[in-house]
Amino acid sequence: MQTTVRNIVRFSGIGLHSGRSVRLSVHPAPPHHGIWFRRTDIDGNNMIAARHDAVELSPLCTMLVNEAGVSVSTVEHIMAALTGCGVHNAILEIDGPEVPILDGSAADFVRAILRTGTRRLDAPVHAIEVLRRVHVVDGPASAMLTPAEELEIDVSIEFADTAIGHQHKVLRLSNGTFVRELCDSRTFCRRADVDAMQAAGKALGGSLLNAVVVNGERVENPEGFRHDDEAVRHKMLDALGDLALAGAPILGRYTGIRSGHATTNRLLRALFADPLAYRIRTLAPSEARLLPGAGLEKDVFAHL
Template sequence: MQTTVKSVIRLSGVGLHSGAPARLAIHPAGAHHGIWFRRTDIAGNAMIPARHDSVQTSPLCTLLVNEAGVSVSTVEHVMAALAGCGVLNAMVEVDGPEVPILDGSAADFVRAILKTGVRRLDAPVHAIEVLRRVAVHDGDRTAVLEPAGELEIDFSIDFDDAAIGQQRKVLRLSNGTFVRELCDSRTFCRQQDVDAMHAAGKALGGSLSNAVVVDGARVVNPEGLRHSDEAVRHKMLDALGDLALAGAPILGRYTGVRSGHAMTNKLLHALFADPLAYRIRTLTPSECHLLPGAGLEHDRFAHL
């Protein structure tokens, strides 16, 4: 069955790029509502659909823009948390142009969702079933969707910095895998990129409390990594959040090689441009166990 959160969830922090205070509230919504964002600081057309065709190119995050030009950025972590916890309908209110970065992962969003709980709605789930291979390429970067019985992610990265290097991870996202394996993995960057962004007046809210910073073979954060392969896990987290902009759960295998936000968005455009590559499938109640977030219980993840 379709789902929403049981009650309003409120979180606050700073915007990664502006450094300004940012507040967010996730409200319950009815069946077939989907995920929408609403800017509470904007009068008039403040509603922004969480859809792939609302994405505007941005090098450092996923940026959504409505037809009136109203935007909200850095939506990928909260979108990943909603998808990973099985929340299909919600109104996400933000009081400015950015979702709070919190600790740079999706863990705080996940904790709040699990604590609040998810409510089932009296409507079936419609999923996007991938029927044939779709791929996009950009130099040495690739993103692919292929048929599979449930959502799977296969991600590979390759960085010169020895603290990251080459990493690959493959996961099926059903049965709480996102919450268990990916949600606490933080965004990461290189020290030289941090210096350049700060010099250009960007990433003003970034700090060691909300990002992993590497410098060659060294992890700058005094606490070190949460996982030895935290970097590729975070890329998978981002991929889930960006895939959630399809507007419905995907049944298929996503493969990303040095991929990122823009590549995943291009892939969704390519998928929907080919009517033979997918179909909308209505899931029976017994088939809903295939989805991320199915059967999650707060007590099982109290360690988060």
């Protein structure tokens, strides 16, 4: 069955790119509502759909924009958390243009959602079942969707910095894998890129408190990586958040090679442009095991 959060969940922090303080609250929503953002600092047309066709392409994050030009950016981590915890419907009220970065991962979002819990709604889940291969190429990056029984994510990355180098990981995302394996992996960047972005007035809220910074073979954060392959795990986290903008759970295998937000969004647009590549499938209650977030219990993940 579809779900929503049981109670309001609140967060506060700064935007990674804007450096501005921001408050975000996740509210329950009825069945078939989906995920929407509401900019509470703006009057009038302030609702923004969390959907692939509302994305304005950006190399640094995922930005959503409505028809009035009202936007909210860096939505990928909260979207991954909602999907990974099995939340299908919610209203996200935010008083600024960017979701708070918190510690650079989705762990704080997940912890709060698990603490409040979810509520089942009287409506079945409609999933997007991939029926045939869809593939996009963006320079050295590529992304592909192929048929699979449940959501699988396969990501490869390659960086000149030997602290990261080549990493590859494949996971099935059903039954809480996101919470166990991915949600605490932080965003990362190269020192040279940080300096260039901040000189250009970007990444103003970035620090070693909310990102892993690498410089050649060295990790600048005193605590180092949380996982040896934290970089590829975070890319998988981002991919899940961007795939969540399909508007419903995906049953299929995502394969990304050096892919980022823009490539994944182009892949979703290519999927929905081909009516033979997918179908909307109504899931029976017994098929809930196929979805991320099924069977999660907050006490099991008290280590977060």
